[in-house]
Amino acid sequence: MSLGDENDGGQTRTRLPESGNGDVYGGARRPARGSRSLITVVGVVVLLIAAIAFANRSGTGDGESGTNGKGPAAAPTAATGVRPVTGKNGAIPAGYAHDEQGAQSAAANYAVALVSADILKADRRREIVRQLFVPDKVGELEARFDKAYSKDFLDKVGLDAEGNAAPGMTYVSRTAPVGTKVTELSDDVATVEVWCTGVFGTAGVGSTNPVTNDWFTMTLKLRWSGGDWKVESFSQKEGPAPVNADRTASDADEIAKAVAEFGGLTYAR
Template identity: 55%
Template structure:
């Protein structure tokens, strides 16, 4: 899950927008028969409670001061069919010492590429590790807001109660035998406003979040979000001045059988992420 100005993200992973799905007859993480209805209900309530808590924390951290673009009525801002197609621009091939893509072009396309990659980094499992989180914030946020964002995100990601509810240790690590999954996968980007050295970019993405393992009480789930980034050109790259997250748009889920814990863990370990370009 991803964060904002006066304080929210791990809207880590901040899951929501759930649709009704037919569950398989067997437990997808163990192959054992389904538990009695009463036990399943209790587990569902636990998972929902964790999700709500996480969303609230991230929402608070990601709250921004810039006005929402939802009420914009200017038809001139609507994208044309060609604007939603891939631009063909190659991704950046430089990365900072933190392993984060950098060196984006000083253009609208560059701002969109930066925002997409920043959404991935801010939605990663690294945000639950204090050292990595601090390096990420220093690399992505503008110098004049980095300290404030650091404090807000520390509060959102480091609470022992939150980590415990997610199933992580106080250091943000997964229990032995389980794999912590937190990934953001951008679906599209949109520039809502831009200037010579500023750009407001919306990133629509899906997020995977949870613990993969036979003993997991918080299996990996999928959710959808849109984060608005206010970017400015600083230090020869795009930096985040503020960010604000909201839920959706959420597609209708297909009636598919959930994978086993082993299958999910193997996929997470074997399938790497991407560097995104608009």
């Protein structure tokens, strides 16, 4: 499966950000979600998803998950009260329970890692791939991710060859799971959909890729391997997205400060 399989008949839309004049922050009101200007702003998000799609391309069909609509019914997104993990592998939570709750917790945390700013840094990306994926997929995916996140790609999102933003800029890519749903489950295999929102872009005066939000659903096929849930494959599709609120946008300094001061969370079902 690939992240683009479920978009527009199998094609991922890639829109590059246009050049802007001056500071795009400055307390301006956010335009409506459907406006052409907002489509331009979120181009970097679509570009990032397209790169992940390329890296995860496996040609396994139409990208649909589940068991022909006969999977478990959706459950309310409420905490189970079970501790989600027993430890961590690097900065990523690890040690999930070998059950449905553990699979959902793993999928939520893995979705966060796969769309993080760290995935754009070569050394950190290799750590993430080795920590998240089943061993027989690691070598293949390392090569595909490296090819997807090429210097040309990094240039397009305003980063240098090491995945760092220019001086005075802060690159932001942070995802927050809203809910999880199991569509397939057996003793050692689970397919979990994770509904996510997130903030993506570059904070800084004069940025042509200002930080904006997005909504998407990531589907992860997990396999029990080495005493933990690991990713075998994943895909992504847009939405469900709510109506975009017409709120005053924060300036670049406020966004950058929030990213530095607010730490990430361990997610649990």
